[in-house]
Amino acid sequence: MTEIAIEFRSVFKKFDDFVAIRNLNLLIRKQEFLVLLGPSGCGKSTILNLLAGIEDPTSGEIFVNGKLVNYLLPRYRNVAMVFQSYALYPHMTVAKNIEYPLKSDKGLSRNRDKITKMIAQAAELVDITDQLSKKPPALSGGQRQRVALARALVRDPEVFLMDEPLSNLDAQLRDTMRYHLINLHRKIGKATIYVTHDQQEAMTMADRIVVMNEGSAQQIGTPLEIYNSPVNKFVAGFVGHPRMNFLPGKSLGNRSVQVGEFKLTSSRDTGQKGTPLVVGLRPTDAKSKKGYNNVEGKITAREFTGTDTILTLSSGSIEGVRFRHIGGGSDIEGDTACFSYAPENVHIFNEDGKGRFS
Amino acid sequence: MWKLIGKQRNVVSLRPTPPVITVSYSVLFLAAIVSILPFLYILSTSVKDTQSLFSYPPEWIPEQLFWGNYVKLFQETSFLNWTFNTIFIGLSITILKLIIDAMAAYSLAKLQFIGKHIISSTLLMAVAIPVAALIIPLFFIVRDMGLLNTYWALILPALANPLGIFLLRSFIVSLPDELIHSARLDGASEWRVFTQLILPLISSGLVVHAVFTFMLQYTNFLWPLVAIQTETRQVLTVGISSLKSNFVVDWGLISAASLLATIPITILFIALQRFFLAQSLSSALKG
Known part of the structure; x- marks a missing residue:
């Protein structure tokens, strides 16, 4: 049986009338890298704050290593957190910043040699050994990030919490740090909860993703499950770039749907004949030739991204549907284009978007 | 042009x-x-x-x-006593006020507790009351406490002035909450957060507060005049003014006293102007 590092049991968090977290039930395994993904204000950072003890839950229970931590002060929870702004102590050198968490350990604070060794080890893990005597204002964004990581690593906590730690870095550095973080996680093997609104970050880093919206966990699953089988319109729209097309349709029964003038067949159930539905088509799943499920229309816009071209099509009752065409392509606006979809790529959701037909 | x-x-x-x-x-x-x-x-x-x-x-x-x-100033008046009293009282008030105001400012700026807003508003109202209006009730209180003619008569009322709390509070409010959360997660007690994080980070504010408080006490006239009657316990301002008798004004003596009285405050200002001016400039350049 896999050991559980963290458990949220029916956790609610309210700020006056605003419900920030709605009935959160979540198990996080030891050594797992869990990503909380969602738009701003969806409650993902609140989950970290609840776990860290910065906020108290309105109701529900939180366990770390099987121990109820609701009433424990942050310093007794054995969790380390890397903040979006890094929260380095600006008046202390990098070495003092890394040392800070060790000071609360009375037994350790007398053993200077051990402390120096621990600082050196943590600094080496994140490659900032040559910056130890500098103060944070003299460091670049990437270096500050590493110092924040070293400070979290140094006291060997049970759980790592990371609140959008890469969002202040430029795109190139973010890629490097992402790779670095994954390697680091593999090395130390501790449960990590990582908050981001960047779906690419979530997909590339996570063992499992929790997609959040309006305080509720919409779907919990591996990146592949989230991408291939989104449980509702929100998850389907939030994960994947370009965004999934949503088209109103009607069930024809027998796993078929009518969307405008097109008849599409899905591998998913479409309910009884006549049921109004929402059909989801990812632009990236489209094949640029006629095949099984065809959607045809006039090109109204064309965006060349380098590796491929995103074409926007309109046809009769359907407008503004986007498809990916691999490569540059010679189509111009006004031309007719046709795309086809494999049945497993035709997603079917309830009319209100809150669920899917499985 | x-x-x-x-x-x-x-x-x-x-x-x-x-x-x-x-x-x-x-x-x-x-x-x-x-x-x-x-x-x-x-x-x-x-x-x-x-x-x-x-x-x-x-x-x-x-x-x-x-x-x-x-020569006359040192031989025939209590000038040295007055100087000692002024510096001793000024320093005591400054040190005590820094400790009390910084702690109060931290709790009002960053801690959550019941009655916080009421306390804040009450303190703000207290700032608005002119000192002159407080003199008579203050005199009765200090007299009833048996503190007239003591150093405490000058030190205690000054500690109740809440202006410094608001000054330091504005410095602490500008510190990001994440710093404090991070320190708490790093195992720091509230006392360690306050002493190792907050105080060093608002050091320029503390210097400004210290200089203002000391200068205010150094030039304070009205309350010492009311609260202290013994000549040797008097402070410089009242002492110098007492050199002027009813019929004769010895301008030479008063000038000598006034000139010497400016020396400690000038030294203080020169020693701290580095912090003081840097702070005024940084707040001026911020916006």
């Missing part, structure tokens, strides 16, 4: 022309003269005997320097 530098239209750098510089320096020079003139006049008066004080035409530098005023 102002010359636009650079040929590009989007360059807005303005450099003053020589006439503007001349006028600016002239105005500054004039202001400096106006500021320093009273000091020079006091210096001059303090080294004159009574006769040359009223000589006509007045002379700035007397032919013979007269040190009798200074």
